[in-house]
Amino acid sequence: ENLYHHISGLAESQPNSPALLSCDAEGNILEHYNYQRLKQAIDKIGSWLTYDLELRHNDFLGLALHNCTELLLVSWAAWSLGIVTSPLDVRRDSFKQHVYKIKLTQPKVLIADKVFAFGEPEIGVRVVDAGQINNLPASKAVKWQNGIDHMALILFTSGTTAHPKGVQLTLKNLIANADGIRDWFRIMHSDRFLVLLPLHHINSTSFCLATLLAGGSIAIPPSYSNSNFWKQTANSRATFISIVPTICYDQLSQVEEFNKVRDRLKINRIQIGSAPVVTSDAKKFIEIFKIPLYQGYGQTETALRVTGMPLDLDENTKQKLLEENSIGKPMKWAEVAVLNKEGNILPENEEGEVAVKGPVVMGGYINNS
DSSP states (O other), X not given: OOHHHHHHHHHHHSTTSEEEEEEOTTOOEEEEEEHHHHHHHHHXXXXXXXXXXXXXXXXXXXXXXXXXXXXXXXXXXXXXHTOEEEEOOTTTOOHHHHHHHHHHHOOSEEEEOTTSOOOHHHHTSEEEEGGGGGGOOOOOOOOOOOSSOSEEEEEEOOOSSSSOOEEEEEHHHHHHHHHHHHHHTTOOTTOEEEOOSOTTSHHHHHHHHHHHHHTOEEEEOXXXXXXXXXXXXXXXTOSEEEEOHHHHHXXXXXXXXXXXXXXXOOOOEEEEOSSOOOHHHHHHHHHHHOOOEEEEEEEGGGTEEEXXXXXXXXXXXXXXXXXXTOOOEEOTTOEEEEEOTTSOBOOTTOOOEEEEESTTSOOEEGGGO
């Protein structure tokens, strides 16, 4: 019913439980937020957004931040106020692409890393240094947003065939999908999610929210590292992660690094998706590391996962479906069907287009981009 109320509830019921953990490049924990401190940070940031940055309900807030705890804290505070966030891809996008996305969303303010400076006259937006977040004054009372039907997030598609499209996601879209992920992946308050994929991507966004819904903890290193992957996983004491197929392939050559830390690993399951999965690589990964991979399917337009491989399959069924490269079955809050060109549901084993219905489906593209 209310994101801030959920966070406050966790701060009251499990104040000393770990919530957000900032890590170095090898996954060593540098800074620790328990749920009590998390709620205090949300209070301060909510006050800052309201009184200092003068942001209001339905205002757009641009985020030009690398993976860090501050990105999540600002996002959750903004959504709790009814402010719409729009994170940029600070690693790969050109300045021209940034300008395109900023002009499309027209944020009132852009919070940016110091190392990622914009020239305000060039983009026509007020730029605020993200370094301020760590030195905010005591919070003032703010009006938190009731309900979850309001717009919360604009994420951009990859733009492989044309300009990237700005996907409009409500908080309801995000929470419905995150709740489905929590249910599917059996995320508990004792779990820890290691963020390896960019937080401007729907994958990490929804898995972090699913972990928050479960009252678990989230560890955030600066980025994924091929050579440090197993160190990051061991040192952060993560119990699950979400990867793309290229990471699966990368780690097939990192057996030596795995063996160095295998006795310290807590990880017991891995989600793989966000790109076509190579079956032979997935099979090798499972054979070598003895950690199960569970494929999921979805897209930004559905706030991430709409299907997933069940976790409770027997080994024979699991192996068979792995061979078939199955994406599993529809998840909670998503109706999935395969349709023909006329929009009719096709019988099993016939090819068509995947159609998704339910509260996870976006409202549309911003400005019909």
